[in-house]
Amino acid sequence: MSTKHTKAADRFIANKAQEVWHNQTLRFVRDKRDNMAMQLPEWETLRETAHQIKMHTITHLDHYLNEFSMHAEANGVLVHWAKDADEHNQIVYSILQSHGVKKLVKSKSMLTEECHLNPFLIEKGIDVVESDLGERILQLMHKAPSHIVMPAIHLKRQDVGRLFETKLNTEKDNSDPTYLTQAARVHLRQEFLTAGAAMTGANFGVASTGDVVVCTNEGNADMGTALSPLHIISMGMEKVIPDLKSLAVFIRLLARSATGQPVTAYTSHYRKPREGSEMHLVIVDNGRSNMLGNEDHLQTLKCIRCGACMNTCPVYRRSGGYSYTYFIPGPIGINLGMSRSPEKYSDNLSACSLCYSCNNVCPVKIDLADQIYKWRQKLDSFGKADPAKKNLSVGMAFLFKRPVLFQTGLKMAPVINRMPRFFVYNGLNDWGKGREMPHFAIHSFAALWKKGKISGANQKKKNAES
């Protein structure tokens, strides 16, 4: 009884120091989030309002996308529509090609990860440079993000120090964070100055104004777009919101939920191209409209990608982002992966104890745990149910449907208590890995009840009186 996630988690936990550190680091971010949330008396009202705005918007997407793109076009933005990842990548490439761009600097975008844009462009001969520090570190390592907000959170500064020694010629054994950051700045400055185009993601698209809002901490998005004559924005179509008033609700929730900051260092509104430059907006579907039709899983479209569900998830914290088979890990990743392809990504469904903490931290109140429960119910129909789990469930149902057999089972169970250890604790007993078995009672509750051994003071008094 194990999944790809189980096995990857085993490997992660085998390095105990890494597991302890990863768990504590992410839990610290959860605590920072709590600290922020508890300072706002209106926190729960904000979450409810955000939920309602998102539900309204994703169920009126045609209207808001139309309004958004009309305003963006009126502002001079060139709007493109991509039905899937391929179309998105082709559009971006053709824009770059028509401008003769050889180097593209990017700020953080999970959508371009989803579309596998970087390998596509690199194959076409474009030099793609990630400019978010965490993303750049990973790019230099040829690795994917392990977290959607803090992509390199699984690495220690010593790992970065060693990487920069070989890639950026930093001093040997110097992993001082200020020194390394300075080295990255010097290196990236050169990339910013020589790039032909800048690419950003989009946290929000404001329908009433056509603004694209990007929230960052490092200023790299602004540096890229300010220096380059060409700005390409990649935006998932569910990112549209009605107006600036609703934006205010999300801005108050986003950074508090994500990193425990009141607000990100930069909240940039991109409304129109500067004189002499171009701004392109690629609005991407890539399976989102299919999700609209799935009532059980519709709510994942409310996600604002804050990562709070990962930071609170006790399984994510102890198994790491790479233990999941979908590129987005944690509770939201389990669900987004299943919406993408249940056949391909069902291994992640085991990574949940159904503790429901994710539901409670989610700033837009996505029913993440409920959705995981619902996906589990559908596994059998995809032929992806674990045979051992199924047999166990069938066996239990057989027993529990038969009260007399169940009573017999209760009588027999204590036999296990007296079995030799090797019989009980072996490779087949997953419970016994790290735990002793429960001790079955010699007389079950039902047996005691039948014998009249279950009693209370009142009952005794009544019996004495009668």
Add this chain to the structure above:
Amino acid sequence: MKVGLFIPCYVNAVYPEVGAATYKLLDYLGVDVDYPLKQTCCGQPMANAGFEDKAIPMAEQFDQLFESYDYVVGPSASCVAFVREHHPDLLKKTGHRCHTAHAIYEICEFLHDVVQMDKLPGTFPHKVSIHNSCHGVRELHLSSASELNIPPFSKIKDLLSLMDGIEIFEPAQVDECCGFGGMFSVEEPSVSVCMGQDKLRNHMQTGAEYITGADSSCLMHMQGIAERERLPIKFIHVTQILASGL
């Protein structure tokens, strides 16, 4: 008031003393308690594992056995939450209405909200650390969840405070999952045991002699780890403390 006593399958087999304590508490209140002998399991283990259809006969059986009682009361937050949250949907699939979802209470909930117990004889001169179980906190709302900005409360703490001499503690990361999670515990044993070890450490750091809570399943998981690692900590269900003076 007719109360049907619901003793979950594993409590029946492993922790009959928890059932006995629950009975004692109900009997002390003078309510008419009955234990339908044909009960087995609520169906949660199969459903959480992804086999809800296998749990439907259990839901039907449960509803028939308990439909005539004013209240159904059981000593397991997780099982009670499953009946309340999922039995209506399961029974809908067979065209039946669920009678018990609105009548079922976890024992602490029943004592705190329905009976509004404000005194209880007995002393328990020990240090205890409360295990706030996930389904108790986040489904039954036995205490305020740590993630939410709502006024703090704890029904278990309120009830335990009725005992003389007791010292009540709560662990750091007050309602983080212990890693039991039903079949999760055997499908993801490494993560599950790791979560349990961390939880035990937080409980033990309070200096408590006992870990107590409303879910014997979490206690069973943590006890299994504590026994394997020979940790000096004892486990007791909250009903056993509350009934100790009766």
